[in-house]
Amino acid sequence: MVRYAEPGRVEWVESGGGPLVAVPETVLPFWTGADGEETDSDYDRACEVDGHVGLLPVGDSTALVLGDEPAATAYLPDHGTFVRWCAADSEDEVLAGVPDALGTAEWEPEVSWRVPGPVLLFDAAWPGTASDRAGRARVGLRSGRYAVRAATVRPGPETWLSLVHLRRLADR
Template structure:
């Protein structure tokens, strides 16, 4: 099994202060970020999401918005979970506590997210077509419907993390 703390094993995405967003690759060109002539940009819509996660329409699909705080975020495919680094002395400590955090999490209300396949996690202020120019993470997902749930967990005295778990739903 891969140890996530090995160099290069986990790639973290950070934001400039606003929410992170996971947009299906097929609709990236439709995400305008903070750009646009409209009164409310896509970025403004993302900032209005109340709670740890929410969905916003993008093209003929939906994007998953990571609300609450702009914590560094990565995806751990073995757990089907986005992990948000709120507080920890080291990446190794944070990742070592993920299994305990998953086991003790008090999950919030689920949202249903239908994805056409791979999504891209990035700072919601960026236009989708420019993700290659900023920190981003491609997350390979099987096309289908997912139940998405979130939790804030303190698995250690100095360790806090956010969890956003994806569970594939039957067809």
């Protein structure tokens, strides 16, 4: 796989060209990736997500699909945000643009995502049980409901990012 993001301050996850997926650790063995029947694999379902984010059932939980661009992605816990590096000259440019971008983004409608705890972010083509071979990042989410919203932003003339912001909701 070609690496677009250079190793730096945060852990970047990349795909071979398709979407990334955040799968709860508790249901990781149920994510089959591109393995499976001809047109109904988990990877095929992830590729059918229209837009920046989508939710797919996995086992007794739900995975978050980061669609649209197959961009290098990192989770910034201080901002509760997946940052997708679409265009920038350096990691420093990407990270420097995030705070202002979060405040000025024109967000798409939110979706509600319930997670049982930490999730793993990886290339949707890989089965969950083999995702460690593809490059993945653990995101230490607490159990509960999250509002998920996405936006594409241009914090600089040569910097283009996609943001997927998570906000913990009160349990009902």
